[in-house]
Amino acid sequence: MxxxxxxxxxxxxxxxxxxxxxxxxxxxxxxxxxxxxxxxxxxxxxxxxxxxxxEDLVLHRFADHRSEAARVVGERRPGQSATDALRLHFLAGIERSDPVTGVNGDPQVLAFHRLLYGTPSLVARLYEYLERSEAALAAALGGDLEARLAAGQIVAVQRILAMDNWRRIARGEDIAKVRRDAVVAAESAFARLAAGLPAYEME
Structure with a gap:
């Protein structure tokens, strides 16, 4: 650069x-x-x-994540399925307290999320970012209707998992317990994705 x-x-x-x-x-x-x-x-x-x-002044922090799922799929190792690559990436995010996973108790991160999810215009703009992430992932998965349906499910699962983690921490729950539960929830959610998306369990 x-x-x-x-x-x-x-x-x-x-x-x-x-x-x-x-x-x-x-x-x-x-x-x-x-x-x-x-x-x-x-x-x-x-x-x-x-x-x-x-709104983009706030959502700039998500700019690098718009193509993240697509990048993970594109860079997965030979023989690894798309859903497994995304599962491992999400679990690694939980481990390192990546704010995108919702598992982060830093007061500034919590304040940022309260600002984001408490402001309707920011929530609406966030969904535009998620749609772009979904479109990029769909392209990485092949670009057809099945790929778009799969991408929509994957992005929704990641969003819902992250929101649940953030809300629990924002309520004051112990972050160590939230982290443990987040791993279990992510494993379960991605197992269901893998079962429902068999085409993306192949190389």
Whole structure:
């Protein structure tokens, strides 16, 4: 990656971090895009060159995950099924407390999720990101109707597992217990996916 690309990525991250800090402090609806731009010391037009909407200032943290499932499928080892590769990847995320799995008790992560799931416009925008993830995964699985149906099921399972984990931790449940239960739930969910999607259990 060249210097220009690195600088662009830093700009994305820095502006997103500033915006999220303001949203957490004051509330998403109470902070204007102009206020974010001023805090980031850039113009409003410059901000919109990087982010197409106010919601994208928050959802930028999910940008790298839009093609993650597709990448996992594309990079799986020879002979490994798509569902098994995704299962192992999700379990590894639980182990390392990846916020995308919902198994993370860091106060800032919990606050971010409360902001995200407590703001209707952010939830709506999140679903657009999930649709893109689903489309990318479907393409990696072959791109036909069966692949699109499979991708929809897989993305839904991952989302529901993560939401359940986050909600339990947000309620104050012991994170170690949530982590253990999350592993059991993920194993069970992916076993059902594998049983229902036999075409993707083959190489």
């Amino acid at each position: 060249g210097l220009r690309e690195r600088k662009k990525l830093r700009m994305y991250q820095d502006v997103s971090d500033i915006a999220i800090s303001l949203f957490l402090e004051k509330g998403f609806e109470r902070v204007s895009v102009a206020e974010v731009a001023a805090a980031a010391e850039i113009s409003k037009p410059t901000l919109f060159r990087y982010f197409s909407s106010k």
